[in-house]
Amino acid sequence: MILAVCGAANESRELRIATFDAAWSKVGETYYDPDFRGLDWTEVGHRYRAEVENSQSMAEVRSLITKMLYELGDSHLALLTSVSDKGKALPWGGAWAGVDLCSAGEQLYFYRVEADGVAFAAGVRDGDRLLAVNGVAIDDFWRSLRNSGAPDHVIKYEVVSSVLSRFRSGVGDRVEVQIESPEGAKRTLSFNLEKYEGRSSEPLGNIGRLPIELETRELSEKVGYLRYSLWFPAIMPDIRSYLSNLSEETDGLIIDLRGNPGGLMFMAGGLAGMLLDQQETLGTTTMRSGHINVVGFPQKRAFLGKVAVLVNESTLSTSEVFTIGLQELGRVRVFGQPTPGAALPSMAFSLPNGDALQIAMGDFMTPGGNSLEGRGVVPDEVVPISPVDLSRGHDTVLEVALHWINSNE
Incomplete structure (x- = not known):
């Protein structure tokens, strides 16, 4: 989940070098793999620092830091800046x-x-x-x-x-x-x-306000529908209220995570607990020292009927953790398109020039012992995008999931 923060205008040579050095050393201190995926991180840093010393602008330094991070080949390693760069996402402006x-x-x-x-x-x-x-x-x-x-x-x-x-x-x-x-x-x-007139998140660390969409409705008398655009605490009470108040006649629930790029990972366990009748581990984050389990603890009025989860290429991070954990446990059936496999928990650190550095702090392993990074979630039923169906008002992915819920499978 790549987010933007504000940068500073000062571009002195000393600041450019200090910014690079801070990024290089912070990755060296905190990146989850002490072997740096087989790279000699000291050599990598010296190689890029030589170019930084000859740089003429902060834009050059940002480009060099980004290229250095990409050598590790992971998601959730990024330079977060408000400065526009062709091809990169612009910060939300309201x-x-x-x-x-x-x-x-x-x-x-x-x-x-x-x-x-x-x-x-x-x-x-x-x-x-x-x-x-x-x-x-x-x-x-x-x-x-x-x-x-x-x-x-x-x-x-x-x-x-x-x-x-x-x-x-x-x-x-x-x-x-x-x-x-x-x-x-x-x-x-x-x-x-x-x-934008809808709900937005509160600023969190280096992350500014972001728009949050939350949609709940009944697709029929016996099927509920839940869609939200981010895993942020502000919407959890509403999600909890919706699920706990589903009618006893409800046979199935569709959770639509298409376009949801993630958020706070602990929320995956919280929502999972509202769909489980016993404690389950959705996966484990392995860090440089120690590990953290993502656990779903069963909660009162949990929904125990059929659950379909909808995903696509923009379903990332916490959304992937939640989905693959429950998929491998056999609790949900997944529909849509494969996800990227960008699910490394991360933290953002401030840099001297006002930018921030997002660093992957752990590798997430599924209940089956598989690394989610680069693998992603493969739907149980892959449903291709049909522009013609979309133009006619048909959400094919949703319709296939609804058919499964209404079937005897």
């Missing part, structure tokens, strides 16, 4: 267009287009393929991320996240999109972003 994005191969499609949003008013519809945003072709986002050296398993998520951030930047920002309908009609549309 705006909202009322759209989400999903991918099929390297094509991006709109879905969850809100009928009262500015994008819908401009003519954007579910199932439309996004060709370019603000003059930048989607192919260029892919090219930029690949050229950055980012780990292969997170590139698809990074592309979706980066493009989507253009629809959630500053209030009043002008957005121009080139789109293609499922029938092949191409259009250029533009609109101004409006202020």
